[in-house]
Amino acid sequence: MPDDAQPPHARTTIFGEQHDRILERLVTLDADLSGYVRDFAYDTIYDHPGLDLKTKELIACALLVSLGSPPELRTHLRGALNAGATEAEVRGALLMCIPYVGFPRTIAGFEQLRAHLAGRAPTQER
Amino acid sequence: MPDDAQPPHARTTIFGEQHDRILERLVTLDADLSGYVRDFAYDTIYDHPGLDLKTKELIACALLVSLGSPPELRTHLRGALNAGATEAEVRGALLMCIPYVGFPRTIAGFEQLRAHLAGRAPTQER
């Protein structure tokens, strides 16, 4: 199938301008790990049809909140916005975490959203 | 404001026919707890505007998967379908859990989906 008939990889939309920087940083951690992230997490799971990318990203944000808001959350908050979520929708997704995983986990997620909207540089982002 | 001008509570859609049974069961656990579930979890958080109910329910399913798929997951798998999610969208939401929380958590979620689709009676559901 010719390239231009393929839908773009989800990671192109999610990472935006940070795409190469994020993947290269993963290579410095471990070459095999970076391949698994790109080929399995993104090009297999994220590219699986059946659910639109915006909803996938809002789910990803909630899951990252349940994990204690590691640096990946910054990437996927931006990814959700890149995929068409409004700021209100992103806030709505984070608020859903309160009854399921409690306030401390949720507040940590909102801390990352505030940092992102304040436009701080994505230094340790991944 | 007259009743018929209010949008229906999310819990009406989510619980469907199980509504009264689920709330009454919570009362047998603890009267205050059941009030908090109804008034805060559902009528405050779930009824918060900004995110459509279908997406809220898919997020809820993913969060419940991260928690090890307790009995609430059965309720919210059905709730997502009641709110307009297709089976493919529900499967897509569960698959998103793989890269974020791993296979064991995800498989437990699919076990509950299979039970629901097979039409087993919602005995211990909540």
Added chain:
Amino acid sequence: MPDDAQPPHARTTIFGEQHDRILERLVTLDADLSGYVRDFAYDTIYDHPGLDLKTKELIACALLVSLGSPPELRTHLRGALNAGATEAEVRGALLMCIPYVGFPRTIAGFEQLRAHLAGRAPTQER
């Protein structure tokens, strides 16, 4: 120091009549494990002065709720009551879990409390 000058081990109060049954069951899992539970968990940590046993047990119940309410919760709900907590105090401790770890974890804890108060036989308890 003569035996009768020593305060009783916390595990005597916590386990009550179930004491020997619980310890023997642990031996069937692994002899070393059972020794560590008795000598470290109970006779070192639980017998550490500085905090009264009732408060220790209420904290234990909350921690077990955070872990998803495994069978030990049943033991320590009874242990809290044995150590002088009222049913209202036990319910108050479980309700504290809502804002910190969310409703699903908390509800699972109340399920175990109900089972205990209903007097079901402590079969798989540990």
Added chain:
Amino acid sequence: MPDDAQPPHARTTIFGEQHDRILERLVTLDADLSGYVRDFAYDTIYDHPGLDLKTKELIACALLVSLGSPPELRTHLRGALNAGATEAEVRGALLMCIPYVGFPRTIAGFEQLRAHLAGRAPTQER
């Protein structure tokens, strides 16, 4: 009921002089979130009768340790002391975490206690 007949809100004791700063910081994260923290977490759950505030705060500290000692722990270590816990009681509550959630989680809690007792400024506290 006249104001002076009402018991003070738990958050007044817990937050002490930090009260307004903590609530205002939450507003900068999300206006609805801050309302939920104040109205539900504190004025509904924390003000629920049945368990004294000191015990509630010691339980809160243990739950925050189970969550990996996020910044809230600093607030509630101080809150427990404000509510009448001695330093020995706070240490006793943290030690209870060892058998239930292991040493790494517990040590992280003691790191925050040390920082608090050393009088470092509560910068990122919430």
Added chain:
Amino acid sequence: MPDDAQPPHARTTIFGEQHDRILERLVTLDADLSGYVRDFAYDTIYDHPGLDLKTKELIACALLVSLGSPPELRTHLRGALNAGATEAEVRGALLMCIPYVGFPRTIAGFEQLRAHLAGRAPTQER
């Protein structure tokens, strides 16, 4: 490379006689999920060189204990033994969980070991 020059897939050793049953059960949950388990979890991660299979399986058992000992633990306790671990080594791996994730998680792991050694039928195993 001819088939007989390839090392056997790890899943052949881990699953033993249960191989087809386990994979077919996963297909009934979700066809894509089962493919990801086989192709990524086993044939990519488990077959990655650099660490012997026995050690991989002992690590898997510990990780499953940290997850609350879901049904997969039974499979990997057997898998560790199939890969050459002695019962003493398996017990040693489970005991390592005590200081890192506490006693309740560890005890649940020993419960599964006992069930396996007692030869109960692997009904819901996966």
Added chain:
Amino acid sequence: MPDDAQPPHARTTIFGEQHDRILERLVTLDADLSGYVRDFAYDTIYDHPGLDLKTKELIACALLVSLGSPPELRTHLRGALNAGATEAEVRGALLMCIPYVGFPRTIAGFEQLRAHLAGRAPTQER
């Protein structure tokens, strides 16, 4: 039994030159806590025969990854290497975390491995 007939404590190998610094730091957190870490976590659990130290340390690294890679992970990555693990074996142990606890937890572990191999000073290590 004369000293030289005793095998060295595991903590001697694990901590290497950092031994006294790490234990003294724990004393500043809490005197009882430091005793429990030394006497139970290390001299009871880690010195339990039945599993070689290298495998114990690789399991410890995986468990610490499941906990979100707290500072202890740095210590035990070095401990695994001190106990005879090759860098490839350590990477293999971390990669095993992907299917069990997902990519974010695993990536955090590889971040600590990179920091260790880059020879940064173990400031807050414990």
